[in-house]
Amino acid sequence: MIKEQTKLDIDNVDVFYGKKQAIFNVDLEIKKNQVTAFIGPSGCGKSTLLRCFNRMNDLIDICKVSGSILLDSVNILDKKLDLVRLRTKVGMVFQKPNPFPKSIYDNVAYGPKIHGLCEDISELDEVVEKSLKSAGLWNEVKDRLNEPGTGISGGQQQRLCIARAIATNPDVILMDEPCSALDPIATARVEELMQELKKNYTIIVVTHNMQQAARVSEKTAFFHLGHLIEFGNTEEIFTSPNEIKTQDYITGRFG
Amino acid sequence: MIETHDHISSAFNNELFHLNNTLLEMGRTLENMYEKSINAFDQKNDAASKEVISNDEKIDDLENSIINQIQVLIAKRQPMAVDLRVLVGCTRIAGYMERIGDLISSVNKRNITLIEYNIENEKKDIIDLFSSAMKLFQKSLDCFARKDFKLAEVVRSQDLDIDKQYKYFFNKLLEKMSRQSKLVVPGTHMLFIAKNLERLGDHATNIADSISYMATGEVKAPSRPKISE
Numbered sequence: 001m002i003k004e005q006t007k008l009d010i011d012n013v014d015v016f017y018g019k020k021q022a023i024f025n026v027d028l029e030i031k032k033n034q035v036t037a038f039i040g041p042s043g044c045g046k047s048t049l050l051r052c053f054n055r056m057n058d059l060i061d062i063c064k065v066s067g068s069i070l071l072d073s074v075n076i077l078d079k080k081l082d083l084v085r086l087r088t089k090v091g092m093v094f095q096k097p098n099p100f101p102k103s104i105y106d107n108v109a110y111g112p113k114i115h116g117l118c119e120d121i122s123e124l125d126e127v128v129e130k131s132l133k134s135a136g137l138w139n140e141v142k143d144r145l146n147e148p149g150t151g152i153s154g155g156q157q158q159r160l161c162i163a164r165a166i167a168t169n170p171d172v173i174l175m176d177e178p179c180s181a182l183d184p185i186a187t188a189r190v191e192e193l194m195q196e197l198k199k200n201y202t203i204i205v206v207t208h209n210m211q212q213a214a215r216v217s218e219k220t221a222f223f224h225l226g227h228l229i230e231f232g233n234t235e236e237i238f239t240s241p242n243e244i245k246t247q248d249y250i251t252g253r254f255g
Numbered sequence: 256m257i258e259t260h261d262h263i264s265s266a267f268n269n270e271l272f273h274l275n276n277t278l279l280e281m282g283r284t285l286e287n288m289y290e291k292s293i294n295a296f297d298q299k300n301d302a303a304s305k306e307v308i309s310n311d312e313k314i315d316d317l318e319n320s321i322i323n324q325i326q327v328l329i330a331k332r333q334p335m336a337v338d339l340r341v342l343v344g345c346t347r348i349a350g351y352m353e354r355i356g357d358l359i360s361s362v363n364k365r366n367i368t369l370i371e372y373n374i375e376n377e378k379k380d381i382i383d384l385f386s387s388a389m390k391l392f393q394k395s396l397d398c399f400a401r402k403d404f405k406l407a408e409v410v411r412s413q414d415l416d417i418d419k420q421y422k423y424f425f426n427k428l429l430e431k432m433s434r435q436s437k438l439v440v441p442g443t444h445m446l447f448i449a450k451n452l453e454r455l456g457d458h459a460t461n462i463a464d465s466i467s468y469m470a471t472g473e474v475k476a477p478s479r480p481k482i483s484e
């Protein structure tokens with residue numbers, strides 16, 4: 001067994017929206033090159049916590065985050081942190097595929113371009129091709145790179161968004177219900193992709209699909225009303241969880 | 256942690272309830288087969304033994320029904336945690352009960368063969384062993400009906416008594432057979448019967464262990480001392 005390395009060390013994190021507290025004192029270690037699933041009932045704070053990892057909550061005026069989140073031992077909650085750099089290191093894929101109203105090519109090229117990650121066009125071409133290949137989309141779109149990114153199927157759009165997220169060569173990929181709008185085949189493709197991607201990236205996925213969490217992740221965190229109730233190896237969480245609350249939730253029981 | 260709250264889906268609750276009832280019916284059918292077999296043996300009643308043997312078909316049907324129900328439940332409900340363990344546990348229990356049915360049938364087949372022999376001296380030992388096996392099965396059934404995995408420990412320890420009873424009878428009969436050649440044929444049948452009865456005890460223990468597994472997720476209970484023959 002290779003020793004698990006910590007990628008994100010979350011310590012004592014509280015999140016408030018105005019006076020309302022959405023996350024309570026969460027401690028959690030996200031391991032490198034693993035998939036960690038966040039599960040829990042609607043409104044329990046999964047997206048809120050996920051958005052802490054790329055400081056997306058900064059965009060919400062009333063949202064206040066405290067505690068510390070170390071990404072490779074750098075505290076990303078530090079006020080002086082370079083957010084642009086952080087967001088190239090921590091990519092995000094959302095529930096609804098949201099390609100920019102641009103060509104397929106430009107969707108993927110956008111990040112590397114604005115961050116000045118490429119020297120010239122041929123390098124950019126390479127990044128686009130490599131990212132689309134990693135996202136398992138290249139063969140389907142290589143002859144239509146100039147067509148709009150919004151003109152492909154939902155499953156393809158989601159993989160385009162994944163290609164866009166990996167084009168900036170991030171360390172961590174956050175996925176917020178990435179498959180909820182996809183059919184089983186497109187879902188299987190994205191899940192397969194996650195297994196491929198975790199070799200190079202660390203993935204955190206929020207999902208309402210328990211089977212998906214069980215299939216794709218090594219670790220699972222169960223949240224309830226802003227509290228982290230249980231965190232552990234996915235196999236154990238789904239076969240014999242320690243907490244009644246976890247069991248009630250994953251088996252569809254009244255809590 | 257075996258039972259918590261009800262599922263939100265009432266259909267799921269009903270399906271589990273139905274599965275539970277089918278297992279209990281299988282258990283009651285076996286209980287009945289045990290009782291009839293003991294009487295058939297005691298009274299050298301071949302008609303009763305034949306009836307028990309024909310009952311085994313019902314056991315097979317019930318097992319099939321259980322496996323079908325579990326299959327559909329897995330496909331429809333994609334069970335997790337305790338639900339998953341209950342379904343895996345029920346699959347195993349149905350298998351053990353099916354084998355119990357088989358063993359009871361073989362004992363009855365040998366009973367029919369033994370009718371022409373005089374086995375008065377061994378009868379009591381076999382009936383005692385048979386009764387112990389039946390009581391142990393009833394306990395494991397009780398354990399299932401109540402989902403009481405603490406009772407499972409009791410079943411495990413009592414199975415040891417059956418092993419002892421078996422070993423005692425085996426040695427005693429073997430020793431007699433070596434002295435009386437007319438005992439060789441009926442004695443061999445009785446040795447097989449005793450072995451089958453001892454196996455019945457093992458399966459009752461397997462059932463109890465499956466109930467512990469449902470409750471705790473521990474796949475294998477710690478191994479218990481085995482009595483060598």
Ligand SMILES: Nc1ncnc2c1ncn2[C@@H]1O[C@H](COP(=O)(O)OP(=O)(O)OP(=O)(O)O)[C@@H](O)[C@H]1O
Pocket residue numbers: 017022040041042043044045046047048049060
């Ligand atoms: N922009 C916001 N302003 C105020 N409150 C918010 C805001 N976003 C989320 N909340 C509140 O914070 C809590 C956590 O919400 P969050 O979106 O993180 O939940 P979630 O677990 O992602 O739910 P879902 O599964 O429905 O996506 C909820 O009570 C929600 O109402």
Ligand SMILES: [Mg+2]
Pocket residue numbers: 046047048176206
């Ligand atoms: Mg959310």
